[in-house]
Amino acid sequence: MDQPRRKAAPPAQNENDAAATAPSPRQKIRRSGEKTPKHKPKQGGKPAEKPSGKSSGKQRSPRPVDAKTRAEIFRRLSETNPEPRSDLEYRDPYTLLVAVVLSAQATDAGVNKATRRLFALADTPEAMVALGEEAVREQIRTIGLYRAKAKNVIALSHILVEQYGGAVPPSRAALEALPGVGKKTAAVVVNIAFGEPTIAVDTHIFRVSNRIPLAIARTADAMEAALTPIVPDPYRRHAHHWLILHGRYICKARKPDCPRCPIHDLCRYPDKTPAPGDA
Numbered sequence: 001m002d003q004p005r006r007k008a009a010p011p012a013q014n015e016n017d018a019a020a021t022a023p024s025p026r027q028k029i030r031r032s033g034e035k036t037p038k039h040k041p042k043q044g045g046k047p048a049e050k051p052s053g054k055s056s057g058k059q060r061s062p063r064p065v066d067a068k069t070r071a072e073i074f075r076r077l078s079e080t081n082p083e084p085r086s087d088l089e090y091r092d093p094y095t096l097l098v099a100v101v102l103s104a105q106a107t108d109a110g111v112n113k114a115t116r117r118l119f120a121l122a123d124t125p126e127a128m129v130a131l132g133e134e135a136v137r138e139q140i141r142t143i144g145l146y147r148a149k150a151k152n153v154i155a156l157s158h159i160l161v162e163q164y165g166g167a168v169p170p171s172r173a174a175l176e177a178l179p180g181v182g183k184k185t186a187a188v189v190v191n192i193a194f195g196e197p198t199i200a201v202d203t204h205i206f207r208v209s210n211r212i213p214l215a216i217a218r219t220a221d222a223m224e225a226a227l228t229p230i231v232p233d234p235y236r237r238h239a240h241h242w243l244i245l246h247g248r249y250i251c252k253a254r255k256p257d258c259p260r261c262p263i264h265d266l267c268r269y270p271d272k273t274p275a276p277g278d279a
């Protein structure tokens with residue numbers, strides 16, 4: 001298992017900068033539409049995070065919070081949204097799979113607009129295959145990479161029909177073998193559709209986890225490996241959602257809304273946004 005690295009916890013830069021809070025400032029994220037960190041920090045880039053303490057010349061990150069604090073963090077996040085749901089619209093595992101595949105480099109709102117049109121014409125693998133690639137392309141042309149995505153949707157639908165009787169396999173490995181389905185897409189699908197306690201690290205989870213820090217990691221894979229064993233059992237099923245929603249709406253990349261944050265007193269991020277009047 002990868003261990004979180006202890007150097008250089010990152011300062012927020014912008015929404016598209018995975019290193020907004022991670023050790024390296026120019027890490028890009030590539031999960032279903034979002035950005036994931038690269039493995040190497042750019043030489044000469046800005047320091048990942050401001051020194052949090054004495055100016056010894058060497059930057060130090062806050063240490064990850066302990067188990068008791070982690071449990072309290074997830075308890076509070078769960079209280080704000082006991083049954084979190086994806087912002088993507090879907091009807092069943094198949095439409096969820098298609099929506100997540102389409103969400104690469106696209107907003108959930110943009111994907112929902114496209115899938116409303118698409119699923120009105122075809123919402124099963126058989127119907128999608130019958131609809132054909134050209135028609136799928138027409139329905140999703142408002143979202144990024146629509147040509148490649150249409151091709152993948154048809155190809156994966158073919159495989160589901162031919163190999164799985166039209167069902168979506170509940171296995172991460174089987175899903176990852178489908179065209180257009182990467183590790184994170186598979187993790188999201190098995191989590192939402194089949195209740196597996198996976199954590200698909202996207203730009204939000206990466207940023208939030210490095211800021212608090214729940215763990216410190218330089219890549220999405222390393223963060224997943226670090227988080228998976230330390231999320232307390234009662235929260236494993238929805239941890240992925242709570243962290244994404246927290247990052248999307250509160251712990252935003254450019255300017256985290258710390259004064260409204262339910263875990264403000266537990267978070268160790270050294271550059272918290274001050275409350276009005278405190279600045």
Ligand code: SF4
Pocket residue numbers: 211212250251252256257258261262263264265267268269272273
């Ligand atoms: S206090 Fe601020 S930086 Fe820390 S988790 Fe909350 S919003 Fe994010």
